[in-house]
Amino acid sequence: MHIAVIGAGVVGVSSAYLLARAGHRVTLIDAEAAPGRGASAANAGQLSWAYGDAMASPALLRHLPAILAHRDPAFRVRLRLDADFLLWGLRFLSHAPSRRWWKNTSAILRLADESRREMATLLAEADLTFDYRVAGKLHLYPDAPSLAAARPTVERKRQMGLDQRILSRAEAEAVEPALKKYQGDVAGAVYTPDDALGDAAAFCRQLTDFAAHRYAISRAFGKRVVGFEQHAGRLSAVRFADCEPLPVDVAVVTAGPLIRTLTAALPEARAVQPVAGYSLTVPWQQGAPHVSLTDVKRKLAFAAIGYRFRVAGLADIVTPGSGFAQDRFAILRETARAVLPGCFDQAEWSQHWSGERPMTPSSHPLIAPSRKIRGVYVNAGHGMLGWTLALGSARRLADMLA
Ligand SMILES: Cc1cc2nc3c(=O)[nH]c(=O)nc-3n(C[C@H](O)[C@H](O)[C@H](O)COP(=O)(O)OP(=O)(O)OC[C@H]3O[C@@H](n4cnc5c(N)ncnc54)[C@H](O)[C@@H]3O)c2cc1C
Incomplete structure (x- = not known):
């Protein structure tokens, strides 16, 4: 069976690899000249096997008035009179009640566990260099009530067999001594020793090369897909913006946030809303953390990825494709500098980036056949956790x- 995989981010490259390993003939397509240039380019790098918390939650619902009143700099929401956006928003809110939140979160955690196991199999098979490391992760809570509120979820995750522990600030500082200089409020932390990290973009490049050599996947980069051709009620070819169609038996759409550009052919794309975020990467220097950190109050993630140190965060639901907003990036940079003084001062070869998380209302990705065209499948909508969930998906x- 000849399968076109449309989109070479973490989800597409992982899909192409596993489909080729299963014996299919695979062509991996991307509009960009190389893999890993979309949402996967400079994310926070965290392989959060034990996090998985769905975004629509009772806590977010309680916080919504503050977000809409622009009182939380971590979020920017611009309401739009657009039917798809309003429907997405209503569906998102319907997932916020406690029971649905846990149903979504536990489903995401099961998928993350499948990813973790696939990652172990892949690392045993292939010698990939993407700064992979089991760094452990500390979620920092600003005060005793917020730490206490985290406890029931930690207990539930422990019942699922995940290793998470609640630490006092002193215990957290013993795990990561750089926290002694942390300038944000920290009452304590949730520690996940088994969480890993890695450079998602390097993973995309390396796994593409590996799959091309080991499993003979074909690469078609610099080619933008604009639709599909059908014959006798099923897919016959993938159509491009500026070259001849590619005849295939099956197409898998892994276009991340840009899946919305294919909405006319693929109604499933309406389930995906882009949520923009930012990152700043500088050289790692002595005294910066080794363990991954997430500041729960400020919604910032810090990661030491190889010789680099990265902060990522902010969640902006604005006009899709708005691009890099200087004022939003400035908030990220100034907050990071304030809480970890000295770690983000280097100007030389620092990297500024923004990307869009492809978010579904439930935070669970859509992995399904298209309702409209037989032979087309969707693997998209991985939101905040696409790097974590890519291999499991x-x-x-x-x-x-199969
Ligand atoms: C600031 C930030 C921090 C994050 N941190 C983390 C983290 O720590 N851990 C984690 O697990 N996740 C994280 N994420 C989320 C994660 O990065 C995304 O969920 C993930 O990258 C999505 O991968 P993807 O392959 O679906 O999309 P993408 O990486 O965007 O790949 C889609 C590809 O499809 C191509 N494409 C699109 N349309 C077409 C077309 N019509 N024709 C041809 N090609 C097309 C694009 O060029 C692109 O290369 C973060 C995201 C952001 C923004």
Whole structure:
């Protein structure tokens, strides 16, 4: 079976690899000249096997008035009179009640576990260099009530077999001594020793090369897909903006946030809302943390990725494709400088980036056949956790196609 995988971010590259490993003939397509240039380019790098918390939650619902009143700099929401956006917003809110939140979160955690196992298999098979490391992660809570509120979820995750522990600030500082200089309020932390990290963009490049050599996947970069051709009620070819169609038996759409550009052919794309975020990467220097940190109050993630140190965060629901907003990036940079003084001062070869998280209302990705065209499948909508969930989602898709 000849399968076109449309989009070479973490989800597409993982899908292409597992489909080729299962014996299919695979062509990996991307509009960009190389893999890993979209949402996967400079994310926070965290492989959050034990996080997985869905974004629509009772806590976010309580916080919504402050977000809409622009009182929390971590979020920017611009309401739009657009039917798809309003429907997405209503569906998002319907996922916020406690029971639905846990149903979504536990489903995401199961998928993350499948990813973790696929990652172990991949690392045993391939010698990939993407600064992978089991760094552990500390979620920092600003005060005793917020730390206490985290406890029931930690207990539930422990019942699922995940290793999470509640630490006092002193215990957290023993795990990561750089926290002694942390300038934000920290009452304590949730520690996940098994969480890993890695450079998602390097993973995309390396796994593409590996799959091309080991499993003979074909690469079609610099080619933008604009639609599909059908014959006798099923997919016959993938159409490009500026070259001949590619005849295929199956197409898997892994276009991340840009799946919305294919909405006319693919109604499933309406389930994906882009949520923009930012990152700043500088050289790692002595005294910066080794362990991954998430500041729960400021919604910032810090990661030491190889010789680099990165902060990522902010969640902006604005006009899709708005690009880099200087004022939003300035908030990220100034907050990071304030809480970890000295770590983000270097100007030389620092990297500024913004990307869009492809978010579904439930935060669970859509891994399913298209309702409109037989032979087309969707693997998209991985939101805040696409790097974490990519290999597990690819495994589910490969099983579906088998
Ligand atoms: C600031 C920030 C921090 C994050 N931190 C983390 C983290 O720490 N851990 C984590 O697990 N996740 C994180 N994420 C989320 C994660 O980065 C995304 O969920 C993930 O990258 C999505 O991958 P993808 O392959 O679906 O999309 P993408 O990486 O965007 O890949 C889609 C690809 O499809 C291509 N494409 C689109 N349309 C077409 C078309 N019509 N024709 C041809 N090609 C097309 C694009 O060029 C692109 O290369 C973060 C995201 C952001 C923004």
